[in-house]
Every structure is written in C-alpha cells, then in structure tokens.
Amino acid sequence: MIKRQREKILILTGSLGDGHNKAAQAILEAAQYYRPDVDVEIVDFLEWTHPYLHSVGKYCYMQWVKSLPSVYGYLYRKTREDNTFSHMFKRMKSFSTDRMLELLHQVRPTEVVCTFPGAAAAMSHLKSMGLIRIPTVTVITDYTAHSYWIHPCTDRYLVGADHVKQALLRYRVPEQQISVTGIPIRLPFTRQYDRNMLRERYGLDQQLPTVLIMGGGHGLIGKQFLSVLQSDELAPIQFIFVCGRNEKLKHLLEEELGGPKTHHRVLITGFIDHVHELMALSDLIITKPGGLTVSEALALELPMMLYKPIPGQEQDNAAYLVGLGAAIEAKNAADLKMQLLQVMKNRALLTALKKKAKASVPVWGRLIR
The missing domain is CATH 3.40.50 (Rossmann fold)
Structure with a gap:
C-alpha cells in the first residue's frame, strides 16, 4: 500500500x-x-x-x-x-x-x-x-x-x-x-473585546476619546504631524503611539510629548504583540492605509483617519475605504488637524464611521468567527 x-x-x-x-x-x-x-x-x-x-x-x-x-x-x-x-x-x-x-x-x-x-x-x-x-x-x-x-x-x-x-x-x-x-488577518483581530476592561488594564481614562496612531516607522510621524497633536485647539485626547521596532521614533516622541509639553494624555509603546487590544479600546486610528492594518481595523469596527497615503496601493486602499464610509483621508498636516477637530467635536460622525466599518467587516473576519 x-x-x-x-x-x-x-x-x-x-x-x-x-x-x-x-x-x-x-x-x-x-x-x-x-x-x-x-x-x-x-x-x-x-x-x-x-x-x-x-x-x-x-x-x-x-x-x-x-x-x-x-x-x-x-x-x-x-x-x-x-x-x-x-x-x-x-x-x-x-x-x-x-x-x-x-x-x-x-x-x-x-x-x-x-x-x-x-x-x-x-x-x-x-x-x-x-x-x-x-x-x-x-x-x-x-x-x-x-x-x-x-x-x-x-x-x-x-x-x-x-x-x-x-x-x-x-x-x-x-x-x-x-x-x-x-x-x-490573524485570529485575535476577529474576536470581540470589552473596551472598558481593556482601558482599565492599560491604565487609560475611561471617558477621554482615544486615538491610536500607527505607522510612524513608515514616514507617518514628522514635525508637522506632532505640531497638530500639540495644538491647544484640540480638546484633551488620549493618544496611543505604537512605534514598533523604531526606537529612534520612540525616544523622539517621549522627548516631544513628555511631561507638560502637551495637555493630552499620551501612551508610547515600542514593539508589542497586543495591537488588537489597543485597536479594540480606541475610538479612532490614524495610520497609513496598508492593506493588512486597515483590514484589522475594519474587523474590529474601528474608524480610520488615513494620513498622506503614498501614490500606488496606499492611495487605492484609501479610496476604497473612504468610498465605504469607514475612513476619512487627511492629505496633509493642516487637513489632519481640521479633520481631527471635526471628528472629536462631532461624535455622530465618529459613530457613522464606526457603523460603516461594522458593515464592511472583511469576509475573512466573518468566515473564521
């Protein structure tokens, strides 16, 4: 045989x-x-x-x-x-x-x-x-x-x-x-999470709007970007930065946003294996529109602000997500500031983005739930 x-x-x-x-x-x-x-x-x-x-x-x-x-x-x-x-x-x-x-x-x-x-x-x-x-x-x-x-x-x-x-x-x-x-997308991004429990686990404020920022190692975060986050025009926000293995960026952010240099609450992390939990506890993600990151965000029903997509596949991804109604695109720092002010002041807009994200959960996420 x-x-x-x-x-x-x-x-x-x-x-x-x-x-x-x-x-x-x-x-x-x-x-x-x-x-x-x-x-x-x-x-x-x-x-x-x-x-x-x-x-x-x-x-x-x-x-x-x-x-x-x-x-x-x-x-x-x-x-x-x-x-x-x-x-x-x-x-x-x-x-x-x-x-x-x-x-x-x-x-x-x-x-x-x-x-x-x-x-x-x-x-x-x-x-x-x-x-x-x-x-x-x-x-x-x-x-x-x-x-x-x-x-x-x-x-x-x-x-x-x-x-x-x-x-x-x-x-x-x-x-x-x-x-x-x-x-x-990986299995952890297809599951449901208790947002309040996660915020408590990471010592975060339960009431403040929470914005997750990812993609700094790929050219997202620069001086103009930081000036927007340090603006007094924005009501207090809880920012979470995921720097990955970019230690230089992590040290820069700790210098620029540490202590009294901003009235926002700031959490800065390096490489982590629990990005899914940070996405699940956030109200908005600011990121570059890479295909995997945006799919993970969709699966966790997280509204997106896509910043300065490069010509090519990032622009195509951004156009698709904006067309779905699950994302907003910010073309430059001034646009980012305006869009962030609008979203934070108009919670109905954030809710609408979340509903569209929920309605657009990738098929892969639905198949393995």
Whole structure:
C-alpha cells in the first residue's frame, strides 16, 4: 500500500513592508487552528533567494518609496495594466531558479501560497518551464489589483473585495480561479473585546476619546504631524503611539510629548504583540492605509483617519475605504488637524464611521468567527 504524503502548505512571503508577512502569519494561524492535520511552513522569498542582499534591498526600497513617492506612484500606474512596460518588468527575473528548486525539494509542499508578488512570479515561471506542477495560490494583500500580481500559471487568487475580483476579470483571469475571501488577518483581530476592561488594564481614562496612531516607522510621524497633536485647539485626547521596532521614533516622541509639553494624555509603546487590544479600546486610528492594518481595523469596527497615503496601493486602499464610509483621508498636516477637530467635536460622525466599518467587516473576519 502506497503511503499518501501528508498535506503541506508552503507560504512564500516577502519583507517589503509588513503586510505580506502579516498575511502569511494569518494563514499559518488559521491553518493550525482549523486544519491541524496540515503542515504549514513560511519562508521569506526575498531572504531565501537573496540571502546576502535582501536587507540592503529592503532598506533601499523603503527609502525610495519614502523619498520619491511620486516616482514610485508613476511606475506603479505605468505598470498597473498588462502592457509592454509591465511585460518588460515581469521579464526581469529577480530570483535564482536553482535556489527556488532547492527550496521546493527541501520542503516538498503539496501546495504553495504566495503573499508576495515576486514569489508568485517565480512559481509561475517554474511551472511555465515545466519544472514543477505544484498547485499555486496567490493572496493579494491590498484592496487593489496590479499586473505584477497576475501570472499565467497561478491556479487561484484570493482577493479582499469584489471590485478586486472585477479587476482580475479585466486581466482575463477566469472567474472560477478567483475567490473573494477578504485579506487574511490573524485570529485575535476577529474576536470581540470589552473596551472598558481593556482601558482599565492599560491604565487609560475611561471617558477621554482615544486615538491610536500607527505607522510612524513608515514616514507617518514628522514635525508637522506632532505640531497638530500639540495644538491647544484640540480638546484633551488620549493618544496611543505604537512605534514598533523604531526606537529612534520612540525616544523622539517621549522627548516631544513628555511631561507638560502637551495637555493630552499620551501612551508610547515600542514593539508589542497586543495591537488588537489597543485597536479594540480606541475610538479612532490614524495610520497609513496598508492593506493588512486597515483590514484589522475594519474587523474590529474601528474608524480610520488615513494620513498622506503614498501614490500606488496606499492611495487605492484609501479610496476604497473612504468610498465605504469607514475612513476619512487627511492629505496633509493642516487637513489632519481640521479633520481631527471635526471628528472629536462631532461624535455622530465618529459613530457613522464606526457603523460603516461594522458593515464592511472583511469576509475573512466573518468566515473564521
């Protein structure tokens, strides 16, 4: 009797921004919870294919996006459709075929899930060359579509919303290969929480409006941003800053907002593993519109203020969320101040945003509740 191979999913992610890794972790977590009979392994595609250069490449990419967002946006728009320009970029193979085959030989997956477009391109290339026949799924981690996600040998696409599905249909992807699942989010973001209990746990005021600020490590927080938060025009607010691993930003905020320098209450944290609890106890989040962060906020019914989205997928995400009525976009510091004043003075507006967020809970969040 031939022993059947145990199912094994290989998730290929990439560390350009946090979203691809977050989606990979969410899929791993869900698989472990709902399908413990399936083995799951996550591999960073960039780290595997470029073990010595991936850190430098990641740094250069992030600096490029922050320093020259208009150039990034131009290239993003130019390659969005399936055209000569986008084909030229797709032909620029950025991985080693031998390294990819070595990985697949080591892991021996029965299915590969890609949360990073470069990994999807690599898998499609290997399949088109007849080197592998492994079923491949691509998870698009933003509320938008782009040609670099689309490859001829992908077997299935998981997308965040119906308008992304419609875009893939325009790319001539067969409808039976597209599933509208929502963007994968980790289980803690799909649960219900007692807000008062959480505020008590973190020593926060039960009555003050609470604003969570995330994304400082990606260019959100600057001098103009801080001047808005230090403004006397704003009635007292409880601000929570999540700085992640950006210790420099954490020290800056402690200097600028510590003691009597602001009449607001301020909580500043570094890297934490309980962001879901801070979202659950907050009234509003100010953030960059990354696909995973905004999906987590939607699942916890948290209204959003999206600050200075960069051209490209962030602008697309922002347009989608504003269209839903679950978010407000602030294009600059002056706009941020005006919008924040309006929301804090008009609680009905905040309530309306929350209701729209609740009505727009991602499908993934509903499926695993």
